[in-house]
Amino acid sequence: MTPMPDTLYALLCTVDTPTVCNAIEVAQGQRGFNGFTRGTMIHNQPGSPAMVGYARTARIAGQTPPTDPPDVIRARRLDYFRSMAGGSGPCVAVVEDLDDPDCVAGWWGEVHVAVHKGLGLKGALTNGVMRDLDVMDDGFPVLAGSIGVSHAFVHVVDIGTDVTIRGLTVAQGDLVHADRHGAVVIPDSVVPDLEAAIQTVIASENIILGPARADGFDIDALEHAWAAFERART
Helix, strand or coil, X not given: CCCCCHHHHHHHCCCCHHHHHXXXXXHHCCCCCCCECCCCCEECCCCCXXXXXEEEEEEEECCCCCCCCHHHHHHHHHHHHHHHHCCCCCEEEEEEECCCCCCXXXXXXXXXXXXXXXXXXXXXXXXXXXXXXXXXXXXXXXXXXXXXXXXXXXXXXXXXXCEEECCEEECCCCEEEEECCEEEEECHHHHHHHHHHHHXXXXXXXXXXXXXXXXXXXXHHHHHHHHHHHHHCC
């Protein structure tokens, strides 16, 4: 795993996920990057900064009661918390609900947000259910598949495995960037070039945004700016 420089982490916390998605293609030198979620997801605090961190993964279920003995279920839940707390660097919880597309169990609510935030995680990504929206702690973004009311029979199934969230496969330790638009896994190979690539994306978009927002913008100004934009974009 390529270490993430502090300057890159600080920059990633200030830009949205579509910008990061574009920047990955700039760093790769071509279009076609597909390591992102599909469809619309729901954010608990829209407009808050992106969550950025290394994935701590798990899978849960909740439609039906677990078949393992209660002491095994309790022990596995504590093992889950130990795993969530065990990562190095900034970390994000990435939890797949195996009941998808019929998820009913609200794993992410007031209590679990407070616990995961207290353990130092930077946010949560899930295809499952969140609840308690009005009483969740600030500063812990949750990007979820749906909103619900029940915890049903929610239980941890396994820990540290690959998970799939809306078409995005995430492995333990993957670098994740997510906001209200969705999530991406940042390939390890682009980390050394990503900071410069983000700056390139911002600069190339400003080729259009500057003139478009200026007085006197017209089709002639657009044609001139767009030609420069096409030369700069990936």
